[in-house]
Amino acid sequence: MNKENAPFRNSDGKGWEDHGPRNLSRDQENPDILVPPATDNGTMSNMRFSFSDAHNRLEEGGWAREVTNRELPISQDVAGVNMSLEPGAYRELHWHKEAEWGYMLYGNARVTAIDEKGRSFIDDVQEGDLWNFEEGIPHSIQALDKGCEFLLVFSDANFSENKTLLLSDWLAHTPKDIVAANFKKSTEEIESFPKKQKYIFKGEVPGPISEVKRFNSNGDVPDPFTYHLSQKAPTVDSEAGKVWIVDQSVFPIAKTISGAFVEVEPGGMRELHWHPYSSEWQYYVQGTAKMTIFNSNSLARTFDFKAGDVGYVPSVAGHYVLNTGDEPLRFIEVFKTADYADISLNKWLATTPSQIVADHLNISKEFAESLPDPEGPAPVIWYDESKDDKFNW
DSSP: OOOTTSSEETTTTEEOOOOSSOOHHHHHHOHHHHSOOTTOBSOOOOOEEEGGGSOEEEETTEEEEEEOTTTOTTOOSOEEEEEEEOTTOEEEEEEOSSOEEEEEEEEEEEEEEEOTTOOEEEEEEETTOEEEEOTTOOEEEEEEEEEEEEEEEESOTTOOGGGOEEHHHHHHTSOHHHHHHHTTOOTTTTTTSOSSOOSEEOOOOOOOHHHHOOOOTTOBOSSOSEEOGGGSOOSEEETTEEEEEESTTTOTTOSSOEEEEEEEOTTEEEEEEEOSSSOEEEEEEESEEEEEEEOSTTOEEEEEEETTEEEEEOTTOEEEEEEOSSSOEEEEEEESSSSOOOEEHHHHHHHSOHHHHHHHHTOOHHHHHTSOOOOSSOOEEEOOTTOTTTTOO
């Protein structure tokens, strides 16, 4: 039998050839689905979907695609949008029924907003920076000289970017005399107003904020809607990787969604852990990874990920994330909760009386006492035994 690219597991001899028809490239992208580890067990929902498989909405000046509950039914808390704008292009003035949490993947952009007290906000963001707008907060995004691409996460799994409340759409569907009266103009003076929604459209790259910011008698917002993560030190830093945690403790305006930004070096992994208060919605930015999810009653399933993929972990389900490539792995963990929380398996066992741990794992008390004791959130550790600094925190 030709075992190459066959659903055959060498460790126990299970499986057989696949004579087709088949999508070989798809099988090769998902080796742990074609040949799952022997530890996988039972039937578990799909926990992976790629933005590459999502419908793309093309507009003059940019594009947008989304992964919602429609594409990934297991996700019950949040939905994601991937969007790109050419230099100067706008994501027009709008607002949402849901909270919006954004991360700049590439380039630079200007964001504007006002809060419920009429206070203004304007700021420029670059790759690695964040913004957050709670439900009902009106805002805009305009690409600067590099253009931009960003990830948006919304606090409703059924969210659709196509159901945004848009300035142009609202005015186009309000009687013209009412619109004119609202702005204290004649109907002739507003004749050039849009007749349909603009959504994404071309524009000119704006000048510096100091030149374009308008006076507001209500003043500026007390807490910024942006967070310059690109300028922050990691929360966890080890030779195997880094973790930046952003929740309301450091980004007070983000009252609905929090996140962790993880970098894992080749040969490293995000250690075994779980999240007690919320499911985890993942976005893979760079590299390749695999993750096994354990969800009680012997249920376990392994998935493979690459850049552009979305992953999902149910609340309190145990998991790890392993870098399976030869470049740093970068991914984002997003939670529908204002406060980030995780529980480390290593920390749990390291702080439980050693005899209890020994009795559970069929090991000596001395072995139990030698288990690693990390500090802080579940960190990144060495998986590759060839690394000299294995278990270096």
